[in-house]
Amino acid sequence: MSAFASDEAARVSRHLLRRRRWRPLEIAAWLAPPALILIFPSRALLINEILILGLFALSLDLALGFGGLVSLGHAAFLGIGAYTAGILASRGVNDPLLGLLIASALAGLAGLVTAPLVLRGADLTRLMVTLGVSLLLGELANRNAWITGGADGLDFTVGRLFGVFALDFTGRRAAALYSFVVLFVLFALARRVMRSSFGQSVQAVRQSRLRAGALGVPANRRLIAIYGLAAAYAGAAGALIAETTQIVSLDIFDFHRSADVLLMLIIGGPGYLYGGLIGAAIFVGLRDLISGATPEYWEFWIGLLLVALVSVGRERVEAALARFARRPYLTRPGEAAP
Amino acid sequence: MSGGTGAALEARGLCKRFGGLTVTDDVSLTLAPGARHALIGPNGAGKTTLINLLTGVLAPSEGRVLLAGDDVTALPRHARARRGLARTFQINQLFPDFSPAEALAVAIAEREGLGADPLREAGSRGSIVAEIVDLLGRFGLLADMDRATRTLAYGKQRLLEIALALACRPRVLLLDEPAAGVPERERQDILAALAALPADVAILLIEHDMDLVFSFASRITVLVAGRILTEGPPEAIAFDPRVKAVYLGEDAHG
Numbered sequence: 001m002s003a004f005a006s007d008e009a010a011r012v013s014r015h016l017l018r019r020r021r022w023r024p025l026e027i028a029a030w031l032a033p034p035a036l037i038l039i040f041p042s043r044a045l046l047i048n049e050i051l052i053l054g055l056f057a058l059s060l061d062l063a064l065g066f067g068g069l070v071s072l073g074h075a076a077f078l079g080i081g082a083y084t085a086g087i088l089a090s091r092g093v094n095d096p097l098l099g100l101l102i103a104s105a106l107a108g109l110a111g112l113v114t115a116p117l118v119l120r121g122a123d124l125t126r127l128m129v130t131l132g133v134s135l136l137l138g139e140l141a142n143r144n145a146w147i148t149g150g151a152d153g154l155d156f157t158v159g160r161l162f163g164v165f166a167l168d169f170t171g172r173r174a175a176a177l178y179s180f181v182v183l184f185v186l187f188a189l190a191r192r193v194m195r196s197s198f199g200q201s202v203q204a205v206r207q208s209r210l211r212a213g214a215l216g217v218p219a220n221r222r223l224i225a226i227y228g229l230a231a232a233y234a235g236a237a238g239a240l241i242a243e244t245t246q247i248v249s250l251d252i253f254d255f256h257r258s259a260d261v262l263l264m265l266i267i268g269g270p271g272y273l274y275g276g277l278i279g280a281a282i283f284v285g286l287r288d289l290i291s292g293a294t295p296e297y298w299e300f301w302i303g304l305l306l307v308a309l310v311s312v313g314r315e316r317v318e319a320a321l322a323r324f325a326r327r328p329y330l331t332r333p334g335e336a337a338p
Numbered sequence: 339m340s341g342g343t344g345a346a347l348e349a350r351g352l353c354k355r356f357g358g359l360t361v362t363d364d365v366s367l368t369l370a371p372g373a374r375h376a377l378i379g380p381n382g383a384g385k386t387t388l389i390n391l392l393t394g395v396l397a398p399s400e401g402r403v404l405l406a407g408d409d410v411t412a413l414p415r416h417a418r419a420r421r422g423l424a425r426t427f428q429i430n431q432l433f434p435d436f437s438p439a440e441a442l443a444v445a446i447a448e449r450e451g452l453g454a455d456p457l458r459e460a461g462s463r464g465s466i467v468a469e470i471v472d473l474l475g476r477f478g479l480l481a482d483m484d485r486a487t488r489t490l491a492y493g494k495q496r497l498l499e500i501a502l503a504l505a506c507r508p509r510v511l512l513l514d515e516p517a518a519g520v521p522e523r524e525r526q527d528i529l530a531a532l533a534a535l536p537a538d539v540a541i542l543l544i545e546h547d548m549d550l551v552f553s554f555a556s557r558i559t560v561l562v563a564g565r566i567l568t569e570g571p572p573e574a575i576a577f578d579p580r581v582k583a584v585y586l587g588e589d590a591h592g
Contacts, residue, residue: 008471015484016461197447198456211431215445216419
């Protein structure tokens with residue numbers, strides 16, 4: 001910090017870089033999943049699902065929480081990723097990392113291509129357009145059974161990771177750890193990108209498009225970029241589903257997937273990157289817990305939780321939680337200690 | 339690059355019609371480099387509409403906008419901003435969750451062409467940080483630099499409006515009622531900030547406070563019902579019976 005000409009400069013720089021360091025609570029939270037996978041191998045399947053849905057919700061957070069772009073069809077990109085990885089594996093390209101990479105790139109491309117449609121109009125239009133795109137893709141997959149397997153689903157075998165670790169039913173632990181590493185790497189990248197000048201300008205557009213434009217920020221270009229990035233993340237989540245379950249079926253495009261991921265993000269809170277992960281853990285954890293007792297009515301309890309969250313107000317829930325622990329990475333500018 | 343007029347900003351025959359309603363009617367205006375020009379007129383005269391036409395928020399039905407001699411009529415607003423046209427807003431348009439330091443960082447990074455950099459933070463660039471400190475200091479925002487904008491006093495938010503515009507290093511600055519709604523005790527800060535604006539920036543000031551207008555501007559344009567009623571130095575405007583009539587609420591054409 002001695003590089004700065006003045007105390008003020010050091011202070012401003014410290015403020016601007018305050019989110020750079022990983023806080024102890026953050027590090028502890030990231031150590032938990034691999035520890036749980038290793039200690040409770042019988043729960044690896046459940047943890048794997050949480051990790052993948054967490055990545056999917058993180059993807060939606062990039063579009064919605066940071067870019068302000070609502071979507072009711074985010075499963076479109078999940079599906080593209082899953083089918084890409086599945087089709088590649090069924091045609092002999094079965095290296096998991098290669099599949100993940102290609103799936104993610106294709107989904108990202110689809111995001112860039114559909115982004116101009118999403119940018120047009122207001123929120124209600126966006127809900128309809130995103131929903132429409134996911135329905136369209138689902139029907140495309142249904143009709144082109146020669147490559148997707150259609151309603152029967154697509155069966156395939158994914159190769160071993162690095163030629164060593166099997167990701168199928170014999171390797172549930174390896175599969176969950178694989179999902180964890182992918183999630184962590186993509187999260188760390190998102191954390192960095194959202195702090196960068198690019199990420200800050202995206203958030204500026206969300207907060208005031210008029211002002212961002214007056215400062216020279218090309219709003220549409222930035223939103224297309226963040227939507228493409230979000231789509232690539234969703235594609236990676238889809239590829240992980242395909243590779244760790246070794247089956248892809250049409251339900252990957254289902255409306256409930258898009259709705260569920262939106263619920264997860266709302267439960268966890270958008271705009272600070274961890275909301276999707278927390279929401280996915282609560283959502284899947286609750287489902288697992290409640291469906292053990294009343295398999296048919298677990299959605300009632302999720303519904304109740306949502307209604308409670310909305311009527312009590314997130315702020316009050318958060319304030320109650322904050323008394324126990326200061327949330328990592330979350331503190332908004334106004335709350336930052338000087 | 340220059341069209342030869344030497345003007346920092348020029349509007350030629352701007353018209354804006356919404357259906358049958360003409361809100362801007364054949365407005366031509368020239369700002370020389372470093373000009374201190376005020377735009378006055380009663381409520382509803384179309385002052386803010388004119389600013390929106392000049393900055394590209396609205397597209398004119400007719401007419402052209404020239405920035406340093408170049409026709410920018412077809413350019414989107416962010417492209418005009420990059421060419422040195424900055425503005426403030428009559429109603430605050432700020433980033434409520436950002437601190438003043440963060441907002442200024444976005445403005446400066448964008449100006450420097452770093453807005454698409456997906457990896458580096460503005461806070462790790464010494465030159466950007468130094469400029470943020472300079473702007474915060476000039477506008478008395480250093481003490482509040484890390485607070486969320488929505489928690490700042492209204493007067494501070496008005497100052498941040500001007501600081502952000504200035505962070506674009508503009509050649510032309512359009513100020514839309516910078517002192518509007520500011521409580522008396524914070525008003526002096528705004529006036530001091532206006533007086534201290536760089537001399538080489540051409541400024542168009544919209545304001546209702548006549549004391550402020552007459553102390554600031556060396557040229558005044560009077561807009562009434564979308565048309566320019568008259569333009570001239572403050573002394574001439576002050577004693578123009580038509581201007582008086584407009585402000586006393588009499589029929590301007592009577």
